[in-house]
Amino acid sequence: xxxxxxxxxxxxxxxxxxxxxxxxxxxxxxxxxxxxxxxxxxxxxxxxxxxxxxxxxxxxxxxxxxxxxxxxxxxxxxxxxxxxxxxxxxxxxxxxxxxxxxxxxxxxxxxxxxxxxxxxxxxxxxxxxxxxxxxxxxxxxxxxxxxxxxxxxxxxxxxxxxxxxxxxxxxxxxxxxxxxxxxxxxxxxxxxxxxxxxxxxxxxxxxxxxxxxxxxxxxxxxxxxxxxxxxxxxxxxxxxxxxxxxxxxx
Amino acid sequence: xxxxxxxxxxxxxxxxxxxxxxxxxxxxxxxxxxxxxxxxxxxxxxxxxxxxxx
Numbered sequence: 374x375x376x377x378x379x380x381x382x383x384x385x386x387x388x389x390x391x392x393x394x395x396x397x398x399x400x401x402x403x404x405x406x407x408x409x410x411x412x413x414x415x416x417x418x419x420x421x422x423x424x425x426x427x428x429x430x431x432x433x434x435x436x437x438x439x440x441x442x443x444x445x446x447x448x449x450x451x452x453x454x455x456x457x458x459x460x461x462x463x464x465x466x467x468x469x470x471x472x473x474x475x476x477x478x479x480x481x482x483x484x485x486x487x488x489x490x491x492x493x494x495x496x497x498x499x500x501x502x503x504x505x506x507x508x509x510x511x512x513x514x515x516x517x518x519x520x521x522x523x524x525x526x527x528x529x530x531x532x533x534x535x536x537x538x539x540x541x542x543x544x545x546x547x548x549x550x551x552x553x554x555x556x557x558x559x560x561x562x563x564x565x566x567x568x569x570x571x572x573x574x575x576x577x578x579x580x581x582x583x584x585x586x587x588x589x590x591x592x593x594x595x596x597x598x599x600x601x602x603x604x605x606x607x608x609x610x611x612x613x614x615x616x617x618x619x620x621x622x623x
Numbered sequence: 624x625x626x627x628x629x630x631x632x633x634x635x636x637x638x639x640x641x642x643x644x645x646x647x648x649x650x651x652x653x654x655x656x657x658x659x660x661x662x663x664x665x666x667x668x669x670x671x672x673x674x675x676x677x
Contacts, residue, residue: 427636429630429637430636430640433640480647484640487640488636491633592655593651596658596659600655600658603662615663616663617663
């Protein structure tokens with residue numbers, strides 16, 4: 374049964390149609406979760422006993438940092454599936470991840486830098502967590518650069534897939550950097566085994582934001598991947614049915 | 624309200640973080656939709672020209 378599902382999603386017309394149906398559901402979920410998260414985070418969570426209201430940066434910093442890692446894992450998984458099973462839709466998904474991931478990695482770095490300026494007294498420190506996150510940004514940019522440098526889509530898919538898969542070693546390095554090395558950055562308070570070490574009224578808005586950003590990413594990915602799939606299906610008959618009346622002034 | 628905007632003295636760090644995040648989220652939504660729109664327009668043009676040829 375799993376294989377049937379797998380192959381169905383590998384079919385471009387099926388993917389295009391189902392992704393179109395799913396988009397508004399994820400989009401509205403993202404909007405509701407993020408709205409509730411921001412209201413809770415700015416309005417209801419109490420000030421931190423050490424950082425006062427400064428800690429509220431967490432509600433945009435942590436979800437962006439979470440996305441920077443999750444998007445990379447999705448991108449590398451798509452690249453792997455595309456490379457091994459030669460599924461074009463998987464390559465389209467991987468290619469759609471890069472710019473989303475890069476932009477949220479940049480947000481994580483900049484909001485972290487603002488937070489660090491206030492709490493550590495510096496915008497930047499050559500710290501394991503910060504450096505490995507910066508490497509992640511370069512991986513995304515390298516992936517995008519490599520793709521745009523190769524004209525043939527098939528070759529761009531294979532070359533960029535290898536880069537994405539090799540770069541996945543950076544993901545656990547980022548996550549465990551604060552544990553393995555003596556880092557300025559605090560250790561995880563939510564993403565760990567056992568009970569989170571954070572007050573419930575602070576935690577709930579954070580969880581809402583994490584879920585909201587995840588739904589936002591799925592929405593963005595579905596929209597982008599549909600476009601990417603359509604571009605790859607140059608002359609397929611099914612595209613006639615989905616782009617509307619032909620001959621209209623486009 | 625003013626007290627809320629002051630963010631306990633952290634306004635200069637908190638608000639730019641939220642503004643940047645909102646901007647990037649908005650840009651991502653715009654870019655994604657534009658990319659799909661362009662792909663559809665491109666496909667429509669291509670299909671239209673193929674029909675003329677055949």
